[in-house]
Amino acid sequence: MSQGQTGARLLVETLVANGVDRAFCVPGESYLAVLDAMVDAPGIDLVICRQEGGAAIMADADGKMTGKPGICFVTRGPGATNASAGVHIAFQDSTPMILFIGQVARHQVEREAFQEIDYRRMFGEMAKWVAQIEDPARVPEYVSHAFHTAMSGRPGPVVLALPEDMLTEEVMEQVAIPGPAHVVQAHPGPDAMADLRAMMETAERPLMILGGGSWTEQASQDIRAFAEANNLPTSVSFRRQDLLPNDHPLYAGDVGIGINPKLAERVRTSDLILAVGPRLGEMTTGGYDLFDIPVPK
Template identity: 45%
Template sequence: MSPKPQHAGQAIVDSLALHGVKRVFAVPGESYLAVLDGLHGADIETVVVRQEGGASYMAEAHGKITGEPGVAMVTRGPGAANAFIALHTAWQDGTPMVLFVGLVPIADRMRESFQEFDPNAWFGTQAKRVFTLDEPGRASEVVAEAFFAAKSGRPGPVVVGLPEDVITKEFSGALTPPVPVAEGAVSPAELRTLLDALRGAEKPLLFVGGQRWTTEAAAAITAFAERNGLPVAQDWHASDRIPFSSPVNLGSLGYSRNGTVARMFEVADVVVAIGAVPGDVATDGFTLRQRPDAVNHLVSIDSTLRGRSGAISSHVLASPVAVAAALEVLGDAADLGRRGDWAGWTGAGHAAHLAYAEIADDAALPPTAEGTAHMSTVMRELVARLPHDAVNTLGAGNHTLWAQRFFPTEVFPSQLATRNGSMGYSIPAAVASVLENPHRLAVAVCGDGEFLMNGQELATAAQYGAPLLAIVLDNSQYSTIRAHQEKHFPGRVSGTQLANPDFAALSRAFGGHGETVRSDKEAADAVERALDAVLTRRVSALIHVVADQALLEP
């Protein structure tokens, strides 16, 4: 083997290793060959993905799973364009990720050269920082700055442009170490304000979500809520901060919510939000908690409180990790002494959450057309067999309502979902989940339209030994838009109908297991065989649920 070259591409890879990166998600391109060369023989796994949208989604999902920036690498022009979708997801979801994009040589700029584009013009409004490496000696420094920007404050995406010629040039000097990221802090005075507000409330409520969570922080905040009997509402597509079965869990706000959690959020006399802010979806389109006298204490590491709406009583600049640390120091003094007073308030909310998550018996479900099955029946059979730490991954569409409502998320993290309504996420996210946690079952709940946006990443799952379970709801339409049509233009279906392939056969073509469910009586055996394929035989499985077009939601 020839000696390792000391070019800037190698310095980038060495810097990634210094930042603890274990894998990168890449679609190769000639514009960043020097970085690919640096990855040769490195202790970093290069996951070669089939489309840049899938690679960038995997990086975004990795950021949600670990709290550390996921890394995607793509080429210029078309590759960068395909990766843009996950940048928007990471921007709106507050997820740390770093996208490396190969660029044209410096001498070819501003000449309409092959695949040339301006990364600042493209990404400047949807990334926290956009760097272009113009000096090979700054390669390691730029990596460190990119990771710091992606992780600090409200996390988000960062783009690093790599001119093809610059990364081939010699790098000399020391690598730049990681820059520490502050968690913020809850001062004694701020903590007294929050606890006194809760203690004095008749109908208090915690609202949790957002990023900068850890398993330990989630457990500590759950313990505080359970000790005091404080009801907890979770943000949309963030149902895993508090265990699904916790006696204080009210369920999630946003789409596919139960009516009780929204009413409690509206009438609560004190809301303390941790990590989350009351934004568009959680407030039902800026309608809940919009009165000027609402008492809302926001605990967020984002100094800008981007996306928030309604009145703000106080803002504590702290991450969920800092909140957990403050509660740990407080110890027994975190007992507010009002548990009995709030028992009815909390108990009624939790009971409504459990009732909403109960799947009706087949006899009580609405009739379905001949040759079709209820998605609810498939979900019931799945939930009955799920491991305690199962993960669900969701893109966007009406099919996600079944998972949001019925899939129990008992540990953090166990839900990977887009909060920007972005489709095609479920399969790439499941691949990223299994690569990071191979012992945990990942279930991608997909719609027929959503699945075919990145279903080819089943090939990536097979190549890298990341078996997942996909459930595809096939009602031959874009259901969300069909539902809007029926509301606004009833009986005038337009532009929403699909002609679908045999999804089970497609799974088998990728080396996986395939099942087709056309009636409720086929559901149990299909789920059993699919889980056996994933958990025992260690191959991906897909359950193709042929559904009635008329049943648009649970």
Template identity: 45%
Template sequence: MSQSAGHLIVRALEARGVERVYAVPGESYLDVLDGLHDSGIETVVCRHEGGAGYMALAEGRLTGRPGVAMVTRGPGAANAMVAIHTAWQDATALVLFVGLVPVNDRERDAFQEFSLTGWFGSTAKRVMTIDDPDRAGELTDEAFRIAASGRPGPVVVGLPEDLLMRQTAAPTPTPVAPPRPVPAAVDVAELCARLASAERPAFVLGGDGWEQGHGRTLANFAAEAGVPVFCDWRAYDAVPHDTASYAGWLGYGRADAVAAGYGEADLLVFVGCTRADVLSDGYTKGFDAETVLVIQDPNAATHSGRIDQHLLATSATLTEALVEYGPAAARGSREDTWMLGRVEAQQRFAAHRPDSSVPGVAGASGVPAGVENPGVDLGIAFGVLDDQLAGEAILTFGAGNATIWAHRFVRHHAPASLVGARNGAMGLAVPAAVAAALISPERKAVAVCGDGDFLMNGQELATAFAHGAAPLVIVVDNGIYGTIVQHQERHYPGRPSGTKMVNPNFADWMRSFGGHGEHVVNTEDFAPALERALQADGPALIHVVIDSSVMPPASNEG
């Protein structure tokens, strides 16, 4: 049966089990949009291409399947670049379809023409253009295979406008699952022998691929073997925080005691991640330790420093192999003292407490008792949030200091419960929360963002209303780009420049959509505002005001 190339692409998406595509429509791929009209795939209409790309990234991270975004040529593709860079550095599977100028208009500087390979060639696993209608399904399927195999990442597929309408009798391809490398028994035996002979071994877990929940199994294995489990930056939902071996996360905002413990390890076993700059405090910690890598990338492209053993495996296949081998073989004669010390350090750090750095809080340095608090104490607020969510919600983050309190105080007990830009990109929190609410409507999706981060993609709340998603957004408003101010105070003290912002009342802004908005300026008002927001029928937002001088709590506290 003959059909257009654009419709064949939709059939290939259906064969891959795609449930949603995140799109900003454009005339350059009208035939694909027409194919989606009669498809069971939901077309999530977004308000900005960066938001669409971020939603696709969240889909990939939370489901284990590549997320799909669709944008138009030139300006649309440029706007989507931020999500491609994030997926590339974060190693998250994503497929971006980009409408292109008609074939006969190429190389004429036609309206919105650009070089697909020139723009995306250095930040995508593959850039391809469908130039033959008979290969439209084949190349679509290939894009998914490439995105999900090896080190996951983004694939960009160009769609020439006129080619999409050409007819083809090519069949819908039958998808082939990406390879699932299984570690050899001899390699697992060697790894267990290394663990047994080490005095201070540690697992370091990270990357994507933990959504099925085997992180708990691996953490329980580690506990029985007396091995602490650290997690990489913004990958700490890999392990439930109530397991006996969880020892905290590494990277920005981590506890000094956690980083010190990582640095004291004499054996580091990286599973799903590598020794990169953020995790290692800027390439300064963990380089002398014996090192085992368990990743799917044979080139270990993002790893720096020593490698003593390299297993090509997924986190799931390694966990299965270790469980079959048994934790006793990995314990040796080691007691639990080393592991328990690391676990207790994280527990002390994550214990709920008021933030002693908040100006005006009685007991803060140099502030007399009885002085009125000029803003919300985030230490208390995020402790309340943690109690309410009970480790089951999906949290999403962009970038900025405002996220550090949530990283520190909010627990994660369920897998696939965190989406954050590991490359530090701003603007991800809101679109990721919208996607999370669509993917898992039975769970609460909570975006935590600063005022700067929120207004980069806050317009995607319109997408939530349009598609029935009900995220909660917490906007921490200090009127500045706080992370940059913190750097300025360190290098150019007393000389703020280019970091001041003016904001509206975000609660009123949310109410203008018909959603639930709360404006909180006092600590004692946060808990009742949160309770009302969590009970709201639809999207909700809490606008939390803090003093501009407040910076994240000290990493040596606890």
């Protein structure tokens, strides 16, 4: 429980409670209170970047490598617009990420204050959730929900706007700091796995395509063992070339830009495609023309 804390200090405490040990930022005056609070959190390595686009892309990379939300702080206006590239990448790559944006003071909102933007409208189509925290007492609630949202289901970016006066306002009542977010992942049931086994036993030209985010080292080892146990040719989707060693005997190549014509033909003639994680978007499907599967299972 915290009492007599500012919104900024509650934010940093909640980051620590969620195991954050690294964050990326370009310092800006609209969230100086957070930078001050970071001084009391030596366990967070704050990486200072030269440009917000780079900071956001670094956070995206951190989320890809750790499976936990990459954390990024930027200032309002041009800081946020620069960071939008990293948010869009995280959305399309299904990377958990949280972008914190300094915002104008609450009494200045919707007055076209200097560098004011409505981030709920700006990021609405490139983030899983966008919100603006108006009450400092609710900072732990918002940040905890951001972690859950970024990692649940299909992972992706979350954007939280932080009015500068909210960050400096003190909360006199006791505020509980939630524990770390725990995400429950859905798994195929026994019947679905039995159906898969039956399809694999009858398939003559099966092919597995790996993709998506949040792969752990153990998951990569398990899927490799599955491919080997079933002698299953395995390819990877766009930007996922690291999911299987490229010199592995079962590695069939990457289904993406400039696909090998022989692999494209193998995809088209396969009688069973086992898609494990990929979004099957434009890049992986060659402009949505590579696959002709009217009733996918």
